[in-house]
Amino acid sequence: MSEITLVNANDLKEVIREEVRQAVGEALRERQLPILLSLQDAADLLGVSYTTVYRATKIQGFPVSHDFGHAKIVTDQLLQWIKSRSNYDLVYNFGS
Known part of the structure; x- marks a missing residue:
């Protein structure tokens, strides 16, 4: 796990957004419709x-x-x- 230093709330939002994007992508690949x-x-x-x-x-x-x-x-x-x-x-x- 890597360490991240956040400067402001926008940085936190961007980190969360990217993590969610990756998680959703993985979930979609696992469950192909x-x-x-x-x-x-x-x-x-x-x-x-x-x-x-x-x-x-x-x-x-x-x-x-x-x-x-x-x-x-x-x-x-x-x-x-x-x-x-x-x-x-x-x-x-x-x-x-």
Whole structure:
């Protein structure tokens, strides 16, 4: 472990931000998600019921594809869709 001398609060914020960025990157590499999710996979990932995900597929703009015979959800678009409809920026970018 290396020693760090912090001069001010901004230095501390930057050190924390970098450590969090690295930790999130490692966690994402450990848990790779498939490009497409079935409705049940999406429900499991989000911790909601199949019915909730099925209803969400009816919302205009929800990232669902029917190109493969069954409804599939585009994973990265799903995460972005959720982020855009939540208060993510308010919570995680507060004061930035």
